[in-house]
Amino acid sequence: xxxxxxxxxxxxxxxxxxxxxxxxxxxxxxxxxxxxxxxxxxxxxxxxxxxxxxxxxxxxxxxxxxxxxxxxxxxxxxxxxxxxxxxxxxxxxxxxxxxxxxxxxxxxxxxxxxxxxxxxxxxxxxxxxxxxxxxxxxxxxxxxxxxxxxxxxxxxxxxxxxxxxxxxxxxxxxxxxxxxxxxxxxxxxxxxxxxxxxxxxxxxxxxxxxxxxxxxxxxxxxxxxxxxxxxxxxxxxxxxxxxxxxxxxxxxxxxxxxxxxxxxxxxxxxxxxxxxxxxxxxxxxxxxxxxxxxxxxxxxxxxxxxxxxxxxxxxxxxxxxxxxxxxxxxxxxxxxxxxxxxxxxxxxxxxxxxxxxxxxxxxxxxxxxxxxxxxxxxx
Amino acid sequence: xxxxxxxxxxxxxxxxxxxxxxxxxxxxxxxxxxxxxxxxxxxxxxxxxxxxxxxxxxxxxxxxxxxxxxxxxxxxxxxxxxxxxxxxxxxxxxxxxxxxxxxxxxxxxxxxxxxxxxxxxxxxxxxxxxxxxxxxxxxxxxxxxxxxxxxxxxxxxxxxxxxxxxxxxxxxxxxxxxxxxxxxxxxxxxxxxxxxxxxxxxxxxxxxxxxxxxxxxxxxxxxxxxxxxxxxxxxxxxxxxxxxxxxxxxxxxxxxxxxxxxxxxxxxxxxxxxxxxxxxxxxxxxxxxxxxxxxxxxxxxxxxxxxxxxxxxxxxxxxxxxxxxxxxxxxxxxxxxxxxxxxxxxxxxxxxxxxxxxxxxxxxxxxxxxxxxxxxxxxxxxxxxxxxxxxxx
Ligand SMILES: Cc1cc2nc3c(=O)[nH]c(=O)nc-3n(C[C@H](O)[C@H](O)[C@H](O)COP(=O)(O)OP(=O)(O)OC[C@H]3O[C@@H](n4cnc5c(N)ncnc54)[C@H](O)[C@@H]3O)c2cc1C
Numbered sequence: 001x002x003x004x005x006x007x008x009x010x011x012x013x014x015x016x017x018x019x020x021x022x023x024x025x026x027x028x029x030x031x032x033x034x035x036x037x038x039x040x041x042x043x044x045x046x047x048x049x050x051x052x053x054x055x056x057x058x059x060x061x062x063x064x065x066x067x068x069x070x071x072x073x074x075x076x077x078x079x080x081x082x083x084x085x086x087x088x089x090x091x092x093x094x095x096x097x098x099x100x101x102x103x104x105x106x107x108x109x110x111x112x113x114x115x116x117x118x119x120x121x122x123x124x125x126x127x128x129x130x131x132x133x134x135x136x137x138x139x140x141x142x143x144x145x146x147x148x149x150x151x152x153x154x155x156x157x158x159x160x161x162x163x164x165x166x167x168x169x170x171x172x173x174x175x176x177x178x179x180x181x182x183x184x185x186x187x188x189x190x191x192x193x194x195x196x197x198x199x200x201x202x203x204x205x206x207x208x209x210x211x212x213x214x215x216x217x218x219x220x221x222x223x224x225x226x227x228x229x230x231x232x233x234x235x236x237x238x239x240x241x242x243x244x245x246x247x248x249x250x251x252x253x254x255x256x257x258x259x260x261x262x263x264x265x266x267x268x269x270x271x272x273x274x275x276x277x278x279x280x281x282x283x284x285x286x287x288x289x290x291x292x293x294x295x296x297x298x299x300x301x302x303x304x305x306x307x308x309x310x311x312x313x314x315x316x317x318x319x320x321x322x323x324x325x326x327x328x329x330x331x332x333x334x335x336x337x338x339x340x341x342x343x344x345x346x347x348x349x350x351x352x353x354x355x356x357x358x359x360x361x362x363x364x365x366x367x368x369x370x371x372x373x374x375x376x377x378x379x
Numbered sequence: 380x381x382x383x384x385x386x387x388x389x390x391x392x393x394x395x396x397x398x399x400x401x402x403x404x405x406x407x408x409x410x411x412x413x414x415x416x417x418x419x420x421x422x423x424x425x426x427x428x429x430x431x432x433x434x435x436x437x438x439x440x441x442x443x444x445x446x447x448x449x450x451x452x453x454x455x456x457x458x459x460x461x462x463x464x465x466x467x468x469x470x471x472x473x474x475x476x477x478x479x480x481x482x483x484x485x486x487x488x489x490x491x492x493x494x495x496x497x498x499x500x501x502x503x504x505x506x507x508x509x510x511x512x513x514x515x516x517x518x519x520x521x522x523x524x525x526x527x528x529x530x531x532x533x534x535x536x537x538x539x540x541x542x543x544x545x546x547x548x549x550x551x552x553x554x555x556x557x558x559x560x561x562x563x564x565x566x567x568x569x570x571x572x573x574x575x576x577x578x579x580x581x582x583x584x585x586x587x588x589x590x591x592x593x594x595x596x597x598x599x600x601x602x603x604x605x606x607x608x609x610x611x612x613x614x615x616x617x618x619x620x621x622x623x624x625x626x627x628x629x630x631x632x633x634x635x636x637x638x639x640x641x642x643x644x645x646x647x648x649x650x651x652x653x654x655x656x657x658x659x660x661x662x663x664x665x666x667x668x669x670x671x672x673x674x675x676x677x678x679x680x681x682x683x684x685x686x687x688x689x690x691x692x693x694x695x696x697x698x699x700x701x702x703x704x705x706x707x708x709x710x711x712x713x714x715x716x717x718x719x720x721x722x723x724x725x726x727x728x729x730x731x732x733x734x735x736x737x738x739x740x741x742x743x744x745x746x747x748x749x750x751x752x753x754x755x756x757x758x759x760x761x762x763x764x765x766x767x768x769x770x771x772x
Contacts, residue, residue: 002455003685261768276772281764282757288768289702293678296685318674374670379646379660 003299005075012072016079019052024085026348032086033205039163040207041086049087050119058097063113070094070240070305074247074298081251084355086206088122091160094244095237096123099168103185103225103233112166112187124164124190125241126155126211127234133157133364135170135234136180140213142171148219149173151186151194154212159362161209162199164190168237169213173228185230186222188213203354208362238363239316243301245359246323250298252359253291253327256334256352260284263338280337287333290326297322314376321369324360331356386456390463397432399425403468405642408738413473416507417551433472434503440478442693443486447498454692465640476545477501477508479631481554483693484571484624488612497552497573509576510628511541511555511598512621519758522565522618526600527558528572535559535572537580537603545752547583547596550576554624557605560615571617571624573609580604590744591729591737625754626695629704632753636679636707645669645676645714649721665720672713679706698766701759708749709756715743 005013024045032042049055057073059065066072073094080089097116100109115121127135140153151171161167167188175182188195194216199209225233261284264275274280301319304312331353335342342349360366402425406412413419413426421427433439436450441457443449452460464471482501485494500506517524526539537557544550552575560568574581580603583596612620638644646660646669653660660666683703686696696703718739719726726743728734750756764770 002688003681004688261770264770273771275770278761278764278772281768281770281772282760284768284770285702285705285760285763288763289706292702293675293682293706296681297678299685300681318677321670322674322678370667370670370674373674374646374659374666377644377646377670377673378658379650379655379666379669 001303003296005299009071009075012068013075013079015052016054016076017082019048020079020083020085023048024080024083026084026351029084029086029205029351030348037205038199038207040160040201040205041088041163045085046087047119049089054089055093055119056117058093058101059113059117060101060109063109064117065113066117069302070243071299071302074244074302077244077247078251078254078298081248081253081355081359082255084204084252084351086204088160088163090241090244090248091125091164092116092121092123095125095241096168098240099123099125099185099224099233099237102236103230107221108187108224121166122160122164123166123168124158124160125237126158126161126167126169127238128156128158129154130156133362133368135238136183136231137178138170138172138183139177140169140171142173142184142186145217148217148222149186151188151213151216151218154210156210157362158209158211160207161190161211162197162207166190167195167211168224170230170234175228180231182228183230183234184227185224185233186218187224188216188218188222192216192218202358204351204358206355206358235313239312240305241363242316242320242369243298243305245363246294246301246319247298249323249327249356249359250291250294252352252356253294253323253330256327256331256349256356257284257287257291259349260334260337267339274337283333283337287326287330291330294323294326311376314373317369317373317376320364321366321373324356324366324369327356328353328360328366383455383459387459387463390460391466393436394463394467394469397429398464398467398469399429401425402429402470402472404470405468405639406470408735409742411470413470413504414507414546414549415473415475415504416549417505418549419504419507429470430472430504437502439473439475439504440482440498440502443482443498443502447486447494448502449498452692454687454690457692458687468640470640473504475501475504475508476510477506480510480624480628481508481573483627483695484554484611484620486693487623487695488620492608493573493611506551507546507549509544509546509550509553511544511553513543514540515542519755521556521621522569524556524558524569526555527561528570528605530559533607535605535607537572537600537605539600541598541600543586543595543752544583544598545595547598548585552576553598554611556617556621559610559617563615566618568615569617569621570614571611571620572605573611574603574605578603578605588745588748590741592741592745623695626697626700628753629700629759630683630696632749633679633683633700633703633707635749636676636703636710637683638676638680644673645717645721646673648718652721652723665717668720669717672710672717675706675710675713679703679710682706698762701754701762702767704753705750705756705759705763711749712746715739715746719743 054076056065057068061067142149142151167190169186169188170183173184194214196212197209201207267274297319304315334349341347438450441450441452445451514524528535528537554573557572558568559570580601582599585593585596587593726739729737
């Protein structure tokens with residue numbers, strides 16, 4: 001198979017770009033922030049995204065979805081990275097749906113997927129317990145209680161945690177705190193009275209939550225995947241998440257780069273365009289090349305998800321590590337090459353660095369993924 | 380789709396039957412590379428068989444038209460051939476500046492007569508070509524070259540010199556940039572001329588590299604006769620052709636950043652040399668550098684693959700070739716830096732059987748030339764900035 005988009009995918013890319021540029025350009029993010037919006041995204045926009053079919057892209061046809069695969073969703077994520085448009089696409093439509101298609105029983109899928117596809121049900125992944133992404137470090141306990149379980153513990157950095165209708169929570173059913181074995185996943189209604197949610201805003205307008213679970217009683221049908229073997233579901237979900245975040249980072253980096261390139265061709269100093277200075281030209285040329293590489297690997301990663309490649313963990317970490325480093329470098333250089341105006345809140349370029357830092361840190365930064373990549377390769 | 384799958388299985392069966400076992404092993408040293416040419420001495424019977432079989436199919440130049448001896452394959456078929464060769468770790472049957480450089484230029488700009496004369500022997504590995512571009516005072520600023528031709532009716536008389544001619548003393552034929560009009564602006568008076576290195580009036584002087592070897596020469600022309608019918612394209616239009624040829628050269632050099640067919644992953648070499656401690660290389664800083672390198676290696680390879688997928692078979696990658704040249708060579712330099720770090724004090728050994736005559740240290744030193752030959756890294760970045768990004772100046 002060749003590493004180029006087919007015609008259908010190119011059409012999706014174009015329609016996603018048109019929609020986002022018109023309905024949710026960067027000023028949309030600024031408005032959300034300045035209006036003090038607490039959700040972190042616009043529900044009106046979300047229902048328009050659902051009308052576009054984006055919420056259904058990954059959902060299998062039999063559950064009311066489009067079954068258009070990761071390659072399709074990746075295109076939309078990349079475009080929404082360009083406009084920095086906040087939405088629950090990553091938490092619900094990518095990771096939530098992957099969790100259900102990977103580990104969900106038919107009953108669970110029937111319960112959630114049609115509503116997710118319609119855009120009327122949000123999911124969030126509650127897996128971390130400290131500031132550092134460490135999915136195997138789980139102290140939250142799931143104790144047998146009646147026929148089901150009782151969950152107690154604290155989860156951190158739950159993206160869209162305060163917006164979700166249902167949480168996917170990792171909790172320990174056996175073993176010790178840092179062991180992979182003994183972690184189980186549970187589908188928990190977010191409005192359960194035993195759950196206390198502390199919403200917080202991050203660098204830009206995005207929001208996340210810390211969540212405390214105090215004797216949250218759930219039935220046996222809440223278990224997602226096999227008991228004790230939650231990592232068998234969580235690993236693929238986090239791999240998909242890393243690749244999806246990378247697609248979004250690709251959009252962030254491309255847009256920041258293109259805006260900067262435009263500035264190099266417009267701003268004059270010493271009587272000439274600043275883009276004629278070789279010190280800037282060479283740095284721009286290297287950024288261009290780095291972004292080209294990022295395009296190739298994101299495409300490869302999305303294809304690998306669609307095909308279910310066996311070394312997905314290696315691929316996902318490779319991609320997230322590279323995209324994090326590249327997008328970070330590009331968005332920071334974007335500020336430098338704009339000079340003073342790049343530092344002002346009024347000018348948009350700083351938003352790209354902020355979003356980059358968020359995407360790169362949630363669910364594992366490049367240090368995490370470099371380490372994981374090396375481990376996957378056996379060193 | 381079915382046709383492609385059929386082709387794949389045919390190729391697989393053919394390679395199985397024709398690629399000798401010893402040609403499926405990684406190179407032990409540079410001496411294992413087959414270059415071909417009039418004076419070529421095959422290192423083994425297998426090397427000769429492998430070249431002959433591949434040449435008969437035209438698969439030494441898979442995308443060239445069959446009428447010039449090539450394989451006549453389109454992009455997808457050529458990609459399958461390449462994949463199947465690397466699947467069995469087959470060595471390239473030949474390394475050839477004829478195939479990588481002058482061939483594509485002839486295909487695009489050469490007369491029918493020149494194509495018929497030169498392309499089939501290149502496919503068969505019979506003629507070894509060398510490149511006469513650089514001069515002592517014309518390196519990055521190539522168009523300021525001085526070697527000059529005086530018009531004598533049906534031929535030229537050429538005087539001047541070329542420098543850094545890789546394998547100059549081993550070359551059978553040279554393609555050279557010669558100034559055929561000294562009055563014209565510097566880019567407009569240059570021709571690309573082909574000539575036999577045995578022509579009277581040509582001499583070479585070896586130049587030793589920091590790696591202790593001397594694969595290149597200075598080449599002198601003293602009243603050398605060159606035929607007008609060996610000018611590629613129109614006289615004085617050589618600069619355009621020269622630049623086109625360079626895109627193919629740069630694409631070829633960009634390949635040095637890829638894991639060569641059959642070569643070992645850097646991390647495997649590191650694990651063998653240094654061992655694991657709790658499943659990890661014990662120095663976490665070196666481990667991270669190796670991980671970053673291996674990630675970038677995949678990035679480069681996939682990006683070259685993507686660029687080729689987007690381009691017609693055999694066509695030039697255009698200014699993108701400069702990007703690949705830059706990344707591929709910077710990567711190869713990093714690879715050798717890391718190999719030296721992994722080899723540690725043993726890697727310093729210059730002579731003696733244990734070190735294979737200082738093979739690693741010599742290759743490490745040689746890799747420093749990657750970002751100079753074919754145009755320096757700085758020049759590649761200039762090209763990307765101006766030709767791709769459209770930056771001024
Ligand atoms: C191993 C090897 C094999 C070679 N084989 C061949 C061959 O077979 N045939 C052949 O014709 N040539 C060959 N070359 C020559 C090669 O193409 C030249 O060395 C190269 O183009 C650089 O030219 P130069 O050596 O004159 O360096 P210079 O042009 O003098 O460059 C010196 C430094 O200045 C920098 N510089 C120059 N101009 C600029 C600019 N505009 N902006 C920023 N920096 C600049 C360069 O990047 C470099 O760092 C070979 C070279 C090597 C090292």
